[in-house]
Amino acid sequence: MADPKKTSADLKARAAQGSYRVQAARAKGDEAPVKAPQSPKRGTRMVPLPSDGIVPERDVHATPVLECRHLGIDFGGLHAVEDFNLIVGKTEIAGLIGPNGAGKTTVFNLLTKVYQPTRGTILLDGHDTAGKSTAKVSQMGIARTFQNIRLFSSLTVEENVTIGLHNAIGCGMWSGIFRLPRYWVSEKEFHDRSLELLDVFGMAGLAHVQAGNLPYGAQRRLEIVRALATGPKLLLLDEPAAGMNPSETTELMENIRKIRDQFQIAVLLIEHDMDLVMGICEGIAVLNFGRIIAKGTPDQIQGNPQVVEAYLGASAKEA
Numbered sequence: 001m002a003d004p005k006k007t008s009a010d011l012k013a014r015a016a017q018g019s020y021r022v023q024a025a026r027a028k029g030d031e032a033p034v035k036a037p038q039s040p041k042r043g044t045r046m047v048p049l050p051s052d053g054i055v056p057e058r059d060v061h062a063t064p065v066l067e068c069r070h071l072g073i074d075f076g077g078l079h080a081v082e083d084f085n086l087i088v089g090k091t092e093i094a095g096l097i098g099p100n101g102a103g104k105t106t107v108f109n110l111l112t113k114v115y116q117p118t119r120g121t122i123l124l125d126g127h128d129t130a131g132k133s134t135a136k137v138s139q140m141g142i143a144r145t146f147q148n149i150r151l152f153s154s155l156t157v158e159e160n161v162t163i164g165l166h167n168a169i170g171c172g173m174w175s176g177i178f179r180l181p182r183y184w185v186s187e188k189e190f191h192d193r194s195l196e197l198l199d200v201f202g203m204a205g206l207a208h209v210q211a212g213n214l215p216y217g218a219q220r221r222l223e224i225v226r227a228l229a230t231g232p233k234l235l236l237l238d239e240p241a242a243g244m245n246p247s248e249t250t251e252l253m254e255n256i257r258k259i260r261d262q263f264q265i266a267v268l269l270i271e272h273d274m275d276l277v278m279g280i281c282e283g284i285a286v287l288n289f290g291r292i293i294a295k296g297t298p299d300q301i302q303g304n305p306q307v308v309e310a311y312l313g314a315s316a317k318e319a
């Protein structure tokens, strides 16, 4: 869980200054302040869709990878998520932010069918996921990582990735039980593919290391590789920078962009680290008390008084 005071202070400072880049330039002692870009990836323009949403211009003619319409879930009398509408473009890096308890993880649990929604619709790449199981939506193209690392710590790095591949492809029960030729071909394919995926993050050399023995940052990277092994169209990252030091966070930001560029998939991330969110997200949605209170580009979100108020309100209550 993030420090709400730090997050609020970050957001307030940025809202006041209008640009985190100006702040960074001043901190480095640069003479001329750097002008904030319209969106984090230079040249990316967010375009409104006829429905309620914005997507990167490059995705405007593609089916959105995710479309949530009037999504909601109740826990007893608590409307944990209410009237949640969100569109994520085919190759967009999108952010879902909000104070602690706002409903962010609940949204991920709805998207992955850990919870079935009380109301509303979720379209994944244009297909309705109503009534589908977690396993089914995984096959349909959603993968996620969790706030707390959930690796098989006694298995090797490679075995952790292979499990993701098995989930996606499988080699058939009888081939596996009777070790038919198809099984061995699959195992060889899985081995090669695991190393290929690990290599994206410079981890192929760690394939035989026990996952539990990896340093923290590497365990977080491995979780992402394992999620990628399932062949997703949409990767959900729940607080990927939690517990990371600044250099690990910078590396993570590069890796997230690399994933989008190399695999041509979309990423939706929950994160309290505003440097990461404002640095890589193209579209951002802000949740408070289960409802979206703002949507837009990083510049629009940083300058939104309702957003600053939501974070300051949370911070003030904790103080």
Ligand SMILES: Nc1ncnc2c1ncn2[C@@H]1O[C@H](COP(=O)(O)OP(=O)(O)OP(=O)(O)O)[C@@H](O)[C@H]1O
Residues within 6 Å of the ligand: 001, 075, 078, 080, 098, 099, 100, 101, 102, 103, 104, 105, 106, 107
């Ligand atoms: N299974 C559940 N049963 C009852 N209430 C729940 C359940 N899951 C979540 N909630 C409630 O829903 C609300 C939203 O919780 P959620 O974990 O989604 O918030 P969050 O924005 O992810 O918070 P954080 O940033 O602290 O992780 C909270 O009030 C929480 O207590």
